[in-house]
Amino acid sequence: MNIRRTPTSKGTRSVLTYWYQGIRYRPFLGLNLSADKERDAALKIITAIHQNTAEKLAPKACAPESPTFGSFIPTYLQYLKAKRRDADGRNQHALTLHLVPHFGSKRLADVRMEDGLVYLERRRAEKAAEGTIERECAVLSAVLNLAVECEVLDKNRLRRLPVPQYVKRERVAESWELQKIKQAASQEVWRVVILALQTGMRESKLIDMHEEWLVQRGDGFWLVPSPGRSSNKRVAKAVPLNDLARAALRCDLPRPGGRFFWKWKDANSFKHRWLDTIERAGVEGLHFHDLRHTFATWLIEAGVDYIVIEKLLGHRLPGTGDLYIHDWDSRLRDAVTRLAVLTEQKLREEIGAKKQEKAFQVPLEVPPSYLELIQNRVSIGKMVPRDRIELSTPAFSGL
DSSP, X not given: OEEEEEEETTEEEEEEEEEETTEEEOOEEEESOOHHHHHHHHHHHHHHHHHHHHHXXXXXXXXXXXXXXXXXXXXXXXXXXHHOTTOOSHHHHHIIIIIHHHHTTSBGGGOOHHHHHHHHHHHHHTTXXXXXXXXXXXXXXXXXXXXXXXXXXXXXXXXXXXXXXXXXXXXXXXXHHHHHHHHHSOHHHHHHHHHHHHHOOOHHHHHTOBGGGEEEETTEEEEOOOOOSSTTSOOOSOEEOOHHHHHHXXXXXXXXXXXXXXXXXXXXXXXXXXXXHHHHHTOOSOOTTHHHHHHHHHHHHTTOOHHHHHXXXXXXXXXXXXXXXXXXXXXXXXXXXXXHHHXXXXXXXXXXXXXXXXXXXXXXXXXXXXXXXXXXXXXXXXXXXXXXXXXXXXXXXXX
């Protein structure tokens, strides 16, 4: 041990030089220290050096083994239930069907970026929608982040996973598409389609529709559905039924268990029937949820205010509108009445266009030469200049 004293502008500087286990330490003791203070400071530093060295050389306890992805899922579900009591079960669905079968046997510490990339390739090979893959990756990242918070994982190694960015759909059903669907659909499926176009309700709510939801008021029938399964799936508190929607309910038909569409257990079972229907109709890329987009778009076209459309869709109004505005019945009833008129007009226009198209169709048995003759006459007639028209003819005698 050696203490070196160096005079500086601020005073005498004391520096300790100490060797321990082949390592030199040169800590600063202080300024203008007496001999006793230098000795006390040096002893404290030497004691600290010995303690730190002993801790480094002490055998470390074996770290607990990292749990597997599958064994950590109950902890995540318990955390999710405490955080979101209104969870709709989609996270658990993604875990059960896709994430646990792929990552379940791997330990959390062994989940690497390569595993995430393989998962993306597999799901795309299964033709899963980009939005579905994005939601599954969000669940995967949430599980790993919770493992980090619980100190069973050092870090989330899939944080930089190139997750696909879902583009929100803007698809609206065309009139001719609805006509094709009507021709290909059964009576029950078409009833569900009309109710979707006239109420804007989601597929699951339409299939679960119960007779107890039907309420008769002074201005007609209203639908008071059960609350949405989560804050993201909000449902209008009450939706007025216009004539088209009331006719689609077919209250005269039997309703086992009180359900109007009892033939389908849930929305998932109806989905298969919907896919078969649009395939037979020859309509591509139309999801059932697009009918909700069509509902809102047709309301705008019918001249309904934006805030009324938001109320019919069940969305939260901006600001404090939900707290202080309560009397919506007359405006909601007017909106669905306009919608019924517009819907009948659109479907009638499509039918009229088809009839007109058929009226001008030439029979298939007419010889091609006759068709060419008609086309030549029409083209020649169109090419006659205006100044060559004989004004002396009876048609122009009054000019």
